[in-house]
Amino acid sequence: MANGLTKILEDRLGIHLLEYDIPEHSNSIKYSLGGMTLSSFGVLVISGILLAQFFIPDPERANRSLHYLVDQVYLGWYLRGIHFWAGEVLTVTMILHAIRVFFTASYKNPREINWLIGIGIMMMMITLLFTGTVLKWDQEAYEALAHFLWVAEEMGPFGLPLTEAFAQGVPLLNRIYMAHISLLPIIVIVMIGLHLFYIKYHKLSQLPDATKPAKNIPFTQHMAYLRRAGSGILLLICLLALTIAPPLGEEPVLGLEVTKPPWQFVWIYALENLWVPSLIVAPPIIIGFLLAIPIVDQNKECYWKRRPLAITVLAGFILIFAALIIWGSVTTMTHSM
Amino acid sequence: MRKYIFFITIIFIFIAQNAIAHGGHKKESTSIAEAEEKSSIDPMYATQEEESDPLENSGLFSPSDLFMESEIVPAEPNTKTDMKMEGSHNEHDDPNMPKVVSAKHKAVETSAKGYGIAAGITLFAGLVFAGLTFIRPGE
Numbered sequence: 001m002a003n004g005l006t007k008i009l010e011d012r013l014g015i016h017l018l019e020y021d022i023p024e025h026s027n028s029i030k031y032s033l034g035g036m037t038l039s040s041f042g043v044l045v046i047s048g049i050l051l052a053q054f055f056i057p058d059p060e061r062a063n064r065s066l067h068y069l070v071d072q073v074y075l076g077w078y079l080r081g082i083h084f085w086a087g088e089v090l091t092v093t094m095i096l097h098a099i100r101v102f103f104t105a106s107y108k109n110p111r112e113i114n115w116l117i118g119i120g121i122m123m124m125m126i127t128l129l130f131t132g133t134v135l136k137w138d139q140e141a142y143e144a145l146a147h148f149l150w151v152a153e154e155m156g157p158f159g160l161p162l163t164e165a166f167a168q169g170v171p172l173l174n175r176i177y178m179a180h181i182s183l184l185p186i187i188v189i190v191m192i193g194l195h196l197f198y199i200k201y202h203k204l205s206q207l208p209d210a211t212k213p214a215k216n217i218p219f220t221q222h223m224a225y226l227r228r229a230g231s232g233i234l235l236l237i238c239l240l241a242l243t244i245a246p247p248l249g250e251e252p253v254l255g256l257e258v259t260k261p262p263w264q265f266v267w268i269y270a271l272e273n274l275w276v277p278s279l280i281v282a283p284p285i286i287i288g289f290l291l292a293i294p295i296v297d298q299n300k301e302c303y304w305k306r307r308p309l310a311i312t313v314l315a316g317f318i319l320i321f322a323a324l325i326i327w328g329s330v331t332t333m334t335h336s337m
Numbered sequence: 338m339r340k341y342i343f344f345i346t347i348i349f350i351f352i353a354q355n356a357i358a359h360g361g362h363k364k365e366s367t368s369i370a371e372a373e374e375k376s377s378i379d380p381m382y383a384t385q386e387e388e389s390d391p392l393e394n395s396g397l398f399s400p401s402d403l404f405m406e407s408e409i410v411p412a413e414p415n416t417k418t419d420m421k422m423e424g425s426h427n428e429h430d431d432p433n434m435p436k437v438v439s440a441k442h443k444a445v446e447t448s449a450k451g452y453g454i455a456a457g458i459t460l461f462a463g464l465v466f467a468g469l470t471f472i473r474p475g476e
Contacts, residue, residue, distance in 0.1 A: 027476070075451035078458075139437050224475030231466040238459040242445060249440030259439045 018223065021216035026204050027225040033097035038192065039230035040090035043237055047083040048181065055135070057177035062137040063251045070248060080248075081241030087129055089237055091264055094122060102293070102314055105302035106205040112294035114198040117191055119290045124188045129264055131180040137173065138249030140259040145172070147272075151280050208302035257333060267321055270328030 010016055025031055054073060056065040069076035098118065101107055107115035130148070134141045152159030164172045206214055249259075261269050271278040297310060304311050445452070 073450070075455060077445065077449050078451065078455040081445070138440055140440060221476055224473070228466070228469040228473070228476070231462065231469055235459070235462040235466045238455075238462045242455055242459045245443045245445050247440035247442055249438070253435045253437050256435075256437055258437050 015220075018220050019218045022219050022222055023204050023206060023214035024217050025207055025214055026222045027217065029229070030100050031204065032226055032229050033093050033100055034195075035226040036229050036233050037090055037093040037097055039226075039233045040086045040093060040237070041188070041192070042230075043086040043234060044083060044090065045185065047079055047086060048185075050079055051083055052181055055177075057135070057174050059137065059171050059173050062135065062173060063249075066136055066248055070245075077245060078241055081244070081246060082237055084246035085237045085240040085244075087132065088240070089233060090125065091129065093233070094125060098122065099314065099318070102310070103304055104205060104208045105297075105304075105307065105310070107294045108297070108300065108302065109294075111198070111202050111205065114195060114202065115294045116291060117195050117198065119287070121188060121191045121195060122290075123287065124184055124191065126264065128180060128184050128188070129262070131176050131184065133262060134176050135173070135180060136248055137251065138247075139252045139256070140247070140249060140261070142252030142254065143257055143259055144261055144265075145176075146257075147279060154280055205302075208304065260328065263325060263329070266328035267324035269333075270324040270331065273328070273331060273333055 051069070054065060054069045054076065056062055066080070070080055071077075073079075101115065101118065130144065134145045134148075149163060152162040155162075160166055164170070167175065260266060268279065268282060271282050299307065299310070301307055449455075
């Protein structure tokens with residue numbers, strides 16, 4: 001009976017199409033980091049839909065609605081914690097995924113386009129992180145937006161669509177909320193779809209040090225592995241939400257700069273402390289560098305020991321970012337903007 | 338198993354980094370941001386001094402948008418005052434100015450609404466993960 005029902009569902013849903021072969025090493029943590037990131041994104045979407053039921057995207061009431069959610073709504077604090085920690089875990093797994101792809105040279109021919117799509121997804125995720133930070137509308141949010149608007153104004157006509165002058169009379173917070181809950185997620189979902197399509201199209205990359213073709217497993221077996229990895233990610237997020245409440249300040253006082261950005265942005269805070277225009281210059285340089293990687297690196301070698309220059313660049317990149325994050329965390333602002 | 342331990346270690350290293358990042362907050366939160374006499378080295382908006390706060394023309398940042406009547410705080414300092422960065426090189430006492438305490442991570446209190454249910458949900462997530470890890474259906 002159960003088998004018959006399963007067969008009927010498989011026939012109707014076309015599940016047998018998922019039985020295609022993929023390399024066995026896909027069932028490992030380092031080759032499942034993208035799937036873990038996707039799990040976190042799923043948690044973010046679901047918790048975000050629930051959060052949206054309680055959030056008021058109005059400058060006067062946004063911060064209060066969050067305080068009400070956290071203090072008065074049953075499980076509201078837990079819901080917000082899950083959303084916050086899902087974003088943190090997503091950031092970590094996404095960065096590790098990008099490092100793994102670089103380390104195993106999986107961005108090389110014929111997968112260059114998928115690297116570019118992946119960088120695009122990363123940029124969108126960072127933008128989502130930023131807009132999410134602004135939405136809570138406390139001092140940290142105000143200062144983040146103040147910096148962003150300063151950059152937008154410095155960009156002149158190119159930055160105009162990002163300022164309130166573009167749609168006068170409409171509070172910027174409303175537009176940021178719209179971007180956070182609809183525009184950016186739609187773009188990300190489309191890009192993730194493309195990312196997955198090209199993984200399927202080009203197949204998962206072989207192990208860089210493989211001397212013979214890898215043993216294959218059916219994709220459904222990888223899905224079972226990802227299900228377990230995803231449940232581990234969910235458990236981690238739940239544990240963090242249960243024990244550590246994310247920061248939420250009171251409504252902002254204008255003109256002050258007293259907070260530091262979330263750790264994902266602390267590196268640029270440190271750079272700004274060294275040289276203020278780096279707020280404008282650093283992001284495009286870094287994005288350009290990441291996008292140029294598959295174009296510049298035409299070496300066919302994939303094994304890390306035979307790619308000393310690439311690995312040195314990767315190590316330097318990680319070290320510089322780690323140093324900037326640590327320095328930005330312990331230093332105080334001393335510049336004039 | 339070693340792979341899992343390694344992975345969880347990596348995750349917590351990042352989280353520890355997060356704690357370090359907010360450690361900066363912690364340090365700052367003990368001190369209080371205050372306004373003081375205008376100076377040419379205003380940390381954040383010095384280059385905007387002639388134009389004042391770049392957000393001032395935004396309805397979003399109007400004090401009346403942000404606060405109730407009784408809570409309105411001076412969004413734009415008068416011509417002789419300006420805001421200074423807390424915790425750095427410009428600290429003075431002015432009891433008339435608003436005080437801001439940086440938000441930071443806090444431990445969740447067990448008295449939070451629905452804490453028991455939240456613990457139950459977390460426990461359930463743990464059981465699902467444990468079950469999938471031991472039985473490994475489909476793998």
